Amino acid sequence: MPLSAQQSSSSLMKILRELDAGLMDHTSWLKVLHRSMVSGSAPSPADLKADAHCQCRFGQWYYGQPHPDLQDGPWFRNIGEFHENMHLYARQLLVKRNAGQPVAPDEYDQFMDMAIHFKLEVRGLQSDIINRVCEVDHLTGARNRNSMHFKLLEEHDRMLRNSQPCCLCMMDIDHFKQVNDTYGHVAGDSVLHAAVHFLSKKMRRYDTIFRFGGEEFLFCLPNTEAQEAYAIVDRLRTELAALPIKLKEHSEIFITASFGLASMNPDEPVEDAIQKADHALLCAKSGGRDQVCLWDIQAGG
Known part of the structure; x- marks a missing residue:
C-alpha cells in the first residue's frame, strides 16, 4: 500500500480472513478448471464469460465492494491485474478445448504463470498486513514505539541522500491524569483513541504518528522545514482543542495538548532530535500548556 498505520487491527485481521477465504476459493476453482481441461467435463458457464474475473467469489469480493484501506497500494492493484489476466487466459484455454483444438504448452504456461503470480501477490499483501498489525499500538491505532526506530532511521537516511x-x-495530552481520575481509565483510553484518530485524519498522508508512551506521542513530518512544521502543528493543536470527545457514560469532554518541535539533523543521531523535541515539549508545558514550542537550533534551546 503501504497500509495506513492508524488502521485498526480488527479491520486488518478481517481483511486477512477474507484474503484467506479468497485463496481457498482460488484453489477450488483451479481444481475444477483442470478437471474440465483433463477429463473433458463441461466447464462452468461463468468461466466462459468476458467478465469471468468479476463472477468468481474472489472477484465478487474484489470488485463488489470498496476497499479504501487497500486500493492505494501496489499489492492490491497487482492482484487485480493478475486475477483478470488469469481468467482471460483460462477462458481462452476452455474455448479451444470446447472447439476440439489443441492447447499449446506456451498457452498453458501463460495461464499458470498468471495463476501463480496471483497467489504470490495475495500472500505478499497478507505478509504486509501482518507486518502492519505488529507495528500498530492496538489501543490508539498509532504506530508503536518498536516501529518508530526503523521509520526514523529511514527518514534520517533519506535526509543524507536527498538533503530533504x-x-x-x-505531543503530550494536558492533565491526562485528571481525565483518568475523573472519568476512569476506560474513558481515558477512549480519549487517547479519539485524539489519535482525529489527528491522523488531519495530518498529511506521509506524516506518521507513534505512541511514545502513556499519553505522549511522536509525529514524524518528512519534507518539512521547522517553520512550516510549526504552522502545521499549531493548526492541529487548535483543532484538537475544539474537538468534542464523546464518552459512553458522559456527554462529552474537551482536551488540550502541548507540543515540542525539533528538526532532524543528518549529522546527528536520531535520538538527539527526539531529545530536543522532548525538551521543547517541556518548555511548552512549563509555559502554560496548550501551545507549541520550537527548539531553536541557532540558540540551542
Whole structure:
C-alpha cells in the first residue's frame, strides 16, 4: 500500500480472513478448471464469460465492494491485474478445448504463470498486513514505539541522500491524569483513541504518528522545514482543542495538548532530535500548556 498505520487491527485481521477465504476459493476453482481441461467435463458457464474475473467469489469480493484501506497500494492493484489476466487466459484455454483444438504448452504456461503470480501477490499483501498489525499500538491505532526506530532511521537516511528536511514533534495530552481520575481509565483510553484518530485524519498522508508512551506521542513530518512544521502543528493543536470527545457514560469532554518541535539533523543521531523535541515539549508545558514550542537550533534551546 503501504497500509495506513492508524488502521485498526480488527479491520486488518478481517481483511486477512477474507484474503484467506479468497485463496481457498482460488484453489477450488483451479481444481475444477483442470478437471474440465483433463477429463473433458463441461466447464462452468461463468468461466466462459468476458467478465469471468468479476463472477468468481474472489472477484465478487474484489470488485463488489470498496476497499479504501487497500486500493492505494501496489499489492492490491497487482492482484487485480493478475486475477483478470488469469481468467482471460483460462477462458481462452476452455474455448479451444470446447472447439476440439489443441492447447499449446506456451498457452498453458501463460495461464499458470498468471495463476501463480496471483497467489504470490495475495500472500505478499497478507505478509504486509501482518507486518502492519505488529507495528500498530492496538489501543490508539498509532504506530508503536518498536516501529518508530526503523521509520526514523529511514527518514534520517533519506535526509543524507536527498538533503530533504524532516521535523519531529512530541505531543503530550494536558492533565491526562485528571481525565483518568475523573472519568476512569476506560474513558481515558477512549480519549487517547479519539485524539489519535482525529489527528491522523488531519495530518498529511506521509506524516506518521507513534505512541511514545502513556499519553505522549511522536509525529514524524518528512519534507518539512521547522517553520512550516510549526504552522502545521499549531493548526492541529487548535483543532484538537475544539474537538468534542464523546464518552459512553458522559456527554462529552474537551482536551488540550502541548507540543515540542525539533528538526532532524543528518549529522546527528536520531535520538538527539527526539531529545530536543522532548525538551521543547517541556518548555511548552512549563509555559502554560496548550501551545507549541520550537527548539531553536541557532540558540540551542
